[in-house]
Amino acid sequence: MTEKKELRIIVAGPRGRMGSETIRMIEKAPDLILVAAVDHGHDGARVSELVPGAEGADAKVYTDIDACFSNEQADILIDFTNPDSGKRNLQKAIDYGVRPVIGTSGFSNDDVAAYRSQMDEKKLGGIIAPNFAIGAVLVMKFSQMAAKYFPDAEIIELHHDKKKDAPSGTAVKTAELMTKTRQAKKQGAADEKETLPGARGADYEGMRIHSVRLPGLIAHQEVLFGGKGELLTLRHDSMDRASFMNGVHYAAKTVMDLETLVYGLENILD
Ligand SMILES: NC(=O)C1=CN([C@@H]2O[C@H](COP(=O)(O)OP(=O)(O)OC[C@H]3O[C@@H](n4cnc5c(N)ncnc54)[C@H](O)[C@@H]3O)[C@@H](O)[C@H]2O)C=CC1
Numbered sequence: 001m002t003e004k005k006e007l008r009i010i011v012a013g014p015r016g017r018m019g020s021e022t023i024r025m026i027e028k029a030p031d032l033i034l035v036a037a038v039d040h041g042h043d044g045a046r047v048s049e050l051v052p053g054a055e056g057a058d059a060k061v062y063t064d065i066d067a068c069f070s071n072e073q074a075d076i077l078i079d080f081t082n083p084d085s086g087k088r089n090l091q092k093a094i095d096y097g098v099r100p101v102i103g104t105s106g107f108s109n110d111d112v113a114a115y116r117s118q119m120d121e122k123k124l125g126g127i128i129a130p131n132f133a134i135g136a137v138l139v140m141k142f143s144q145m146a147a148k149y150f151p152d153a154e155i156i157e158l159h160h161d162k163k164k165d166a167p168s169g170t171a172v173k174t175a176e177l178m179t180k181t182r183q184a185k186k187q188g189a190a191d192e193k194e195t196l197p198g199a200r201g202a203d204y205e206g207m208r209i210h211s212v213r214l215p216g217l218i219a220h221q222e223v224l225f226g227g228k229g230e231l232l233t234l235r236h237d238s239m240d241r242a243s244f245m246n247g248v249h250y251a252a253k254t255v256m257d258l259e260t261l262v263y264g265l266e267n268i269l270d
């Protein structure tokens, strides 16, 4: 492992639900220092002015990520924004040799491969993780195991009603992992018909994904496996965004020892 030191972090999306939680986590962590934040507005402000509960965060806010990377010495960029901004910010991090820790959803396997080849050339470590909650990652792994024996499976992801993307990055990653062990199969009756379009959910290689959006929810997922006379249900609930923070912290420490881009927290857990 790299010699223990304080890691210098830039956070993109500091006013968002995840970005603000990440800043509060960094402020409490003895091994992490917030050096700057990248936001849509508030150029030149202090993070403490934007993020409730981060009154001690004196780091500067930039609207221009080039200026931020040029002026600040950072080890890591943590991004919780949206798919377009996340991709732009990840590319900038690579250009400036800053290790990316990306929680933003919306990255395809092709995106990951393209960024990875650039990072391999530079021997730059980083991670894109659709979900940083350890329990959610375990549900993905258990689903991969179960799909070998239960090819009939449906994913139901449930989130707060401010979520912009559907299905969730977690559901897509879960489906991807399941296809590694699941015998290819079109889910449901061969002659089924939707009398209301969309009733059967999204089709991921014959498997169905359903997205629920309701106030009161945070982030939840169920994977249902049906067999003759039995039903296996795997479920995870994030009831607080604190559930993601151990994973974000662990990823930030771990990317310092990587020389490639990893896709999924499960690939760096012991
Ligand atoms: N990997 C994980 O464990 C988790 C991932 N997420 C993902 O993280 C992303 C953010 O989620 P939330 O925080 O709930 O969204 P949010 O909408 O609360 O926050 C996003 C923030 O990013 C800002 N933003 C957008 N473009 C920007 C740019 N170019 N530069 C700087 N800031 C920019 C917005 O103004 C907003 O404040 C989503 O893609 C979500 O799916 C959410 C929770 C956990």
Ligand SMILES: O=C(O)C1=N[C@H](C(=O)O)C[C@H](O)C1
Residues within 6 Å of the ligand: 105, 130, 131, 159, 163, 164, 167, 168, 169, 170, 171, 218, 219, 220
């Ligand atoms: O937007 C969210 O809230 C979440 N997004 C991620 C996803 O799309 O999977 C992770 C988690 O589910 C919360």
